[in-house]
Amino acid sequence: MMQFKFIDSVVNFLNNEFPEASVPAGWTIVPEKCPEGMEGDLTVNCFRFAKLFRLAPDKMANKVAGFLNTHADVLNVEIIKAFVNVVMKPEALHHGSICDVSELLNSAKLPDTSRRRILVEYSAPNTNKPQHLGHVRNNTLGMSLAMLLKRVGHDVIQINLVNDRGIHICKSMIAYQRFGNGITPESSGIKGDHLVGKFYVEFNNALKTEIASLKQAHPELADKPEEELFLETELGQATQKMLLDWEAGAPEVKALWRTMNSWVFAGFEETYRRMGIQFDRTYLESDTYLLGKDIVAAGLQKGVFKKRDDGAIFIHLDKMGDKVVLRSDGTSVYITQDIGTTLKKYDDYRPDSQIWVVGDEQVLHFKMLFEIVGKLGYAWADSLFHLAYGMVNLPSGKMKSREGTVVDADDLFDEMVGLASEACKERYGEEVSVDEISRRAEAIGMGALKFMLLKFNPRTTMTFDPQASVKFEGDTGPYVQYACARINSIERKALERGLDFSSGKVKWGLLQSAEEKNVAITAFFYPQTLQLAAERMDCSVLVEYLLELSKAFNRFYRECPVLNAETDDLKAARMALCMAVREILADGLNTLTIGVPEAM
RNA sequence: GCCCCGGUAGCUCAGAGGAUAGAGCAUCUGACUUCUAAUCAGGUGGUCACAGGUUCAAUUCCUGUCCGGGGUACCA
Numbered sequence: 245m246m247q248f249k250f251i252d253s254v255v256n257f258l259n260n261e262f263p264e265a266s267v268p269a270g271w272t273i274v275p276e277k278c279p280e281g282m283e284g285d286l287t288v289n290c291f292r293f294a295k296l297f298r299l300a301p302d303k304m305a306n307k308v309a310g311f312l313n314t315h316a317d318v319l320n321v322e323i324i325k326a327f328v329n330v331v332m333k334p335e336a337l338h339h340g341s342i343c344d345v346s347e348l349l350n351s352a353k354l355p356d357t358s359r360r361r362i363l364v365e366y367s368a369p370n371t372n373k374p375q376h377l378g379h380v381r382n383n384t385l386g387m388s389l390a391m392l393l394k395r396v397g398h399d400v401i402q403i404n405l406v407n408d409r410g411i412h413i414c415k416s417m418i419a420y421q422r423f424g425n426g427i428t429p430e431s432s433g434i435k436g437d438h439l440v441g442k443f444y445v446e447f448n449n450a451l452k453t454e455i456a457s458l459k460q461a462h463p464e465l466a467d468k469p470e471e472e473l474f475l476e477t478e479l480g481q482a483t484q485k486m487l488l489d490w491e492a493g494a495p496e497v498k499a500l501w502r503t504m505n506s507w508v509f510a511g512f513e514e515t516y517r518r519m520g521i522q523f524d525r526t527y528l529e530s531d532t533y534l535l536g537k538d539i540v541a542a543g544l545q546k547g548v549f550k551k552r553d554d555g556a557i558f559i560h561l562d563k564m565g566d567k568v569v570l571r572s573d574g575t576s577v578y579i580t581q582d583i584g585t586t587l588k589k590y591d592d593y594r595p596d597s598q599i600w601v602v603g604d605e606q607v608l609h610f611k612m613l614f615e616i617v618g619k620l621g622y623a624w625a626d627s628l629f630h631l632a633y634g635m636v637n638l639p640s641g642k643m644k645s646r647e648g649t650v651v652d653a654d655d656l657f658d659e660m661v662g663l664a665s666e667a668c669k670e671r672y673g674e675e676v677s678v679d680e681i682s683r684r685a686e687a688i689g690m691g692a693l694k695f696m697l698l699k700f701n702p703r704t705t706m707t708f709d710p711q712a713s714v715k716f717e718g719d720t721g722p723y724v725q726y727a728c729a730r731i732n733s734i735e736r737k738a739l740e741r742g743l744d745f746s747s748g749k750v751k752w753g754l755l756q757s758a759e760e761k762n763v764a765i766t767a768f769f770y771p772q773t774l775q776l777a778a779e780r781m782d783c784s785v786l787v788e789y790l791l792e793l794s795k796a797f798n799r800f801y802r803e804c805p806v807l808n809a810e811t812d813d814l815k816a817a818r819m820a821l822c823m824a825v826r827e828i829l830a831d832g833l834n835t836l837t838i839g840v841p842e843a844m
Numbered sequence: 845g846c847c848c849c850g851g852u853a854g855c856u857c858a859g860a861g862g863a864u865a866g867a868g869c870a871u872c873u874g875a876c877u878u879c880u881a882a883u884c885a886g887g888u889g890g891u892c893a894c895a896g897g898u899u900c901a902a903u904u905c906c907u908g909u910c911c912g913g914g915g916u917a918c919c920a
Contacts, residue, residue, distance in 0.1 A: 279863065291862055291901085301862095301900085325901095327863065370920085407920080471919085556918055563847085564916090571918040578920050607848060608915055634849080635914085667882070688882085699868095700857070703849070705913065707856065712869065716882050719857090719868045726882050734879045788858065791867080802875095802884050822879095844882065 245771055246351045248340035250317045250330070251275055254288065257311050262297045271296070274772075275330075277765060283322055284329030285337060285765055288312075291326045301326035335753035337761055341768035343752050345824040349831055352771035353397040361399040363589055364390045366601035367521070370407040371508040372416045373441035375515055377636050377643065377651040377708060378603070384697045385633055386601040387521050388783045388836050395835045396778040401593055404523040405585060408505055409530040414486040416440050417500055418479065419447035429507050435654065437511030440504050448646075451479050518657055518690070520837050525592075527585060533576060535584025539620065540570050548619050559616060567612050582613050583620075590624065597627040599781070604632035604703065631781055634705035651708070661689030663714055664722075668844065680842075687839035688722050694838055695721030698783045719791050721838055724829055727794040727801075729844040731826040734806050738819065741807065750820045751813050759800040763821060766796045770828050774835070783836060790832045797825050 251273050259267065273293065278284035294304035305326040312321045312328065317336035322329045332340075342348065366386025369375055375383075387402070394400045407413075420443045429436040452470075454477045459465050465473060474480040489497045516522075540557055543549045549557050549569060557570040569580050589598060600610060610630035618625035636643065643650045665685035672681065696713050700706045716722040738745070755761070770789065777785035806818040830840050 282863080287863090289862075324863065410920080412920085554918090558918090568918050573918080575918085577918060581920095603914095604849070605914055606920090609920090611848095632849090637913095639855095671880085671882085704857080705850075709856070709869095712856070715869080717869090718882095720882085722882055723868095726880085730880060730883085737879055784858080788867085795867095798883060799885095801879080805879065807879050843880080 245775075246340065246348055246768065247272065248275065248286070248317070248332075248768075249336065250312060250315050250332070251288075253315060254308055254311060258297060258308075261307070262299075265297045267296050277769065278329050282324075282329055283320070283331065285332045285761055286330050288328040288330065289326070290328060294326065332761075333753075334756045334761060338752035338755060338764050342764045342821065342824045343750075345767075345827050348767065348771060348824075349827065352395065352774040354775070356397075359397045359399065360596035361401070361593065362393055363401050363403055363593055363595045363598040364393070364601065365403040365405060365589075365599065366390075367404045367516075367523075368407060368602070369404075369512060370412060371437075371440070371505050371512075372412050372444045373645075374435070374437040374511060375653040376645075377653065377656060380519075380653050380656065380693070381633065381636050381697050381706075382601055382603070383516075383519055383521060384694045384837075385631070385702055385783070387519065388694070388698055389599070389601065389631065389781055391835050391837055392774070392778050392781075392783055392786065395831075396775055398778075401524045401595070402522070403589065404526045405529065405532070406509075406526060407529050409490065409501075409533060411483060411487050412444075413501070413505075414483045414490065415447040416444040417497075417504060418483050418486060419443035419450065420504060421500070422450075429510070435511045435514065436507030436509070437515070438652075438654070440508050440511075445645075447479070447483075451477060454479055515653055515657075518654075519694075520690075520839075527588075529581070532585050532588060533581050535588055536576055536580035536582070537570070537584070539583055539587060540580060543569075543620055546621075548616075548621075559619065561612055561615050564608070564612055564615070567616070569616070579609065579613055579616070582609075583616060586613065586617055586628070587622075590622075595627075596624075597629065599629045599631055601631045601633065604634055604705075606630070607632050629781075631702060633702040634700075636706055636708050639707060639709050651710070656693065657690065660693045660714065661685050664689035664692065664716065667716060672843070684841040684844060687841040688716065688725060688844060691721035691725060691833070691838040692716055693721075694836060695724070695787060698836055699787045701784050702782060721833075722844070724790045724794045724833060725838075725841055726844055727797045728826050728829050728833075728840050729842070730801060731797075731822045732842060734819070734822055737807055743807065743815070745816045745819045748816060750817050752817060752820070754814050754817045755821060757804060759796070759803045760818070760821065763793075763796045763800050763825060766793045767824065767828055770832070786832055786836060790829060790836075793825065793828060793832075797822075797829075 255272050259265075273288055275286040276289055278287045288308055290304040290308055291301045294301040297304065299307070302325065305323050305328050309321045309323045309328045312318045312330060317333055318330055319333050320331035364386060367379065367383050369379060390400045390402045420440075423446055424443065427439070429439050432439060434442070451474075455470055455473050458473060458476060465476075475484060486497055490501060540549060544551065544557060549559050551557050552572075555572040555574075556568050558566045558568045560566055567579065568577060569583070571577060586598065589595070602610070607630065610632075614625055614628045614630075617628065638649060638651070640649065662685075665681060668676075668681045668684050668688070693713070699719065755764070770793070773786060773789040777783060800821070804818060806822060807815060809815045809818055833840055
């Protein structure tokens, strides 16, 4: 990690002054950004480490300030309580931060000994309907987390586990058989996953009608919930039979299943491509759904699991009570499959850690899963992690497919990109090719959406306001992209004017204004921000940072002309600052899987 | 009932022991002959749900209460 020389000096100084103090190995001072309105660039917060040296915080502050007063890199020092506010010489400030930007970017990488192989599983869609806003949050969190972990040096493997079989899949198949009339994505021009989703809806409508007439014919059933009446209906029975036929390998059922799933996969492929998702491995539940059974059988032998009188196999998990892992009829439950796939993924990749990006309604499920894996004797059970994220609600409340309030993923992409496209045309409609406009609109629209979803802490249950979310102003992805676009524009203008800054040494010490220093100070925190975000598995940390750096840049942009600066040396130095900022912003946006348009 | 998560500005959200609690939106006022105004500068707006406790220091940690959400299946 990059560090200012004066910080190292203080640490050395303290170690020499207090040889008897037992400071942890590798201990150092982490400087903080001096709050706005205070005289200072950086702050050494002595509250945090005074105790290490058995000194009162204010005495420590005095000691540190006394030392720093004589330091060659320091211009001025002010003590407030136990905060030591340091004004640095601009030269030293820039050399400790933004001057060598590739070194700065590189220093975000963890040392080899801290790098891990990590499996990130996310998305996990069902093949009976298209993806919606909830999936988009999941996908965005998953892919960005994967990129973030990679960015700091981990070996990351992105995994999807597709739910491609089961009773819910049979529902759309039954509906297709009955109402489909041989329609296909090609014949209808409807995207495959949407077409299959239509039949899932039709199934539920038909089922609702049948249940209504069932209740009418049998008033005693009036109070029964619909799920309990499923197998009383003709449709329900047909669906159940189809599931059994599927499991028995009935050729005509399998053929239809393959056909319809292929439509859905083609549709998903398009959705994923648009989001920029590439999985390293896709597991299909149709291949893995039987996996856990052997393990349960073996666990029963070992006494980890027990058999109940009715034949069901369960495990006793102390505080969480009993959990059935195999039904009395011998079939798997959800957790059985997850035990199986967890072990399978472990065997396939030997990871140091596995992460599941799954909604927070499943926290208990994963707690149980991890405990079961541990009880089965796998020491790596404590390296398993459920990244539980909150649901996406609408201002009107929850999204409900039954009430048609679900925000479809593809529609949402189109809307965001469409609005971005309009904004682009407004600005550059005449001068820029249609092709370029659509490229920009794609980066801006998709970027705005992803950025918005990542801005929230993953665990918060967020409200998605279509009106507000569709804007490209304020704390948004386009705000960050715009800062990059401004820098690109400066670079283009420099070329037009025949200015060449590539040769000659940059005189960083010329950048002395508050705005210039603030950019450099903010830049300094980039590597540790990446590492913190990775450690917390929380991209919102990075999002906040990118906004802050963009804000610092935009202020600089307003106050400090680059190409119109007073001297050539100052022009060159400011240009170098711009280039460095662009590299950081682009690196950050990239990590969030957001593109950077050339201009906007 | 029990378990988990949350309650911070009109709205959406940051802050997780430290300085005067922040940002965006909304609203009001200014700034485009200048390297892009998708920008910038400023105003208005707060009992950090409530009550105790720990601490030199609590919005942050602990306990309790209230309110909201989720979970508590031989569903996934």
